[in-house]
Amino acid sequence: MTPITPVLLCGSSGTRLWPLSRKAMPKQFAPLMGDKTLYQSALRRLSGFGWADPVVVMAADQLAFAQDQASAVDISPACLMVEPSARNTAPAILAAAMFLAEKDPEALMLVAPSDHAIPDADAFRAAVFAGVPAALDGRIVAFGIRPTRAETGYGWLDLSEAPSDFRPRPLALRRFVEKPAAPQAEAMRAAGSYLWNAGIFLARARTLIDAYRAHAADLLLPVRAAVLGADLRGKVMHLAADAWAKAKDISVDYAVMERAKNLCVLPLAAGWSDLGDWDAIWREGASDADGVVATGEVTAIICKDSLLRSDTPGVELVAIGLTDMIVVAMGDAIRVAHKSHVPSVKEAVAQLKACKRPQAEGFALRARDVAQDSYRFAAE
Numbered sequence: 001m002t003p004i005t006p007v008l009l010c011g012s013s014g015t016r017l018w019p020l021s022r023k024a025m026p027k028q029f030a031p032l033m034g035d036k037t038l039y040q041s042a043l044r045r046l047s048g049f050g051w052a053d054p055v056v057v058m059a060a061d062q063l064a065f066a067q068d069q070a071s072a073v074d075i076s077p078a079c080l081m082v083e084p085s086a087r088n089t090a091p092a093i094l095a096a097a098m099f100l101a102e103k104d105p106e107a108l109m110l111v112a113p114s115d116h117a118i119p120d121a122d123a124f125r126a127a128v129f130a131g132v133p134a135a136l137d138g139r140i141v142a143f144g145i146r147p148t149r150a151e152t153g154y155g156w157l158d159l160s161e162a163p164s165d166f167r168p169r170p171l172a173l174r175r176f177v178e179k180p181a182a183p184q185a186e187a188m189r190a191a192g193s194y195l196w197n198a199g200i201f202l203a204r205a206r207t208l209i210d211a212y213r214a215h216a217a218d219l220l221l222p223v224r225a226a227v228l229g230a231d232l233r234g235k236v237m238h239l240a241a242d243a244w245a246k247a248k249d250i251s252v253d254y255a256v257m258e259r260a261k262n263l264c265v266l267p268l269a270a271g272w273s274d275l276g277d278w279d280a281i282w283r284e285g286a287s288d289a290d291g292v293v294a295t296g297e298v299t300a301i302i303c304k305d306s307l308l309r310s311d312t313p314g315v316e317l318v319a320i321g322l323t324d325m326i327v328v329a330m331g332d333a334i335r336v337a338h339k340s341h342v343p344s345v346k347e348a349v350a351q352l353k354a355c356k357r358p359q360a361e362g363f364a365l366r367a368r369d370v371a372q373d374s375y376r377f378a379a380e
Helices: 038-045 060-072 089-103 121-130 132-136 182-191 207-213 217-228 241-245 252-257 280-285 337-353 363-379
Strands: 003-009 055-057 077-083 108-113 140-145 155-159 170-178 194-204 229-233 236-238 263-268 292-296 298-301 308-309 317-320 325-329 332-337
Touching: 003 038, 003 229, 038 060, 038 089, 038 229, 038 317, 055 060, 055 089, 055 182, 055 252, 060 308, 077 089, 089 108, 089 207, 089 217, 089 252, 108 207, 121 263, 132 140, 132 194, 140 155, 140 207, 155 182, 182 194, 207 217, 207 252, 217 241, 241 263, 263 280, 280 308, 280 325, 280 337, 292 298, 298 308, 308 317, 317 325, 325 337, 332 337
Parallel strands: 003 055, 003 108, 055 077, 077 236, 140 263, 292 308, 298 317, 308 325
Antiparallel strands: 108 194, 140 194, 155 170, 155 194, 170 263, 229 236, 325 332
């Protein structure tokens, strides 16, 4: 069997999960659900028989997290690729494909975000392996998730036929639909032939590079220059900053996937969440009979359908009479919001930055030790 190289994308900052996730410690590196981080869970999920050592793409200030947390789960990445600046997913994926193609243009690579939750790892791996023949045949395999609600924050995949029993097999794609309005999302969910776009892709390195050459040729020169001019120290590759800065800031969906003619979709029934905000954490969490998901030192009285979380030892969160609320307490910041206003956190973080509050991107002095304790817990 041809081994698959995981390419894990770690560049996101996870602002929507503030105050737990901040630029100083993004959600993929924080113990968000359980005793392992999302990054560590992804590393484990994409390891073992049939998998090669991963390539991890990240920002410079995430390098220590990526190294230490991989070591803690006994996984040694083939390359820790450091982006000098954030340029979105298209340049990052192309850089990884070029790195792999230098050794083997036919190398199979699975591109996946490092901050998603996939509870059934065995079913996920089985679905990926079911897509290998199509990838070896020169196609780009995208993975589609069975929609459970009329989600307006995701991209959707319009298939040529309904996946029916969700048996993992490549299906033809008609088009991408980006973040539809609520009525359209509800109509697509009811139709049965639309899936959520998981942002996970399987293909040969050469296939992906050819797709960029056909649809995003302007990225080839700056990204290749950044790879060829990289500072390689052991397994750590710092991409050349000047060349990297010339690459267009664009997502892989817009740059390549929405234009590619050789893309197919494999239905994925393994369970999936991008854990993009606290409402998603509430949906995925273990709730009591009243729909309350409580984490840490929490006392809930007459509460319903709420997420209550205290991430600071010794800080007791007491909630009384709350319904449809998100309350997250940390040593230097407390977030209280109705579920309907969850997206407004970006505005809140922007205001904190404008006021030069350290909590916008980092941790205040009195909370820094607590945050580092969480990081060390994940690295042990």
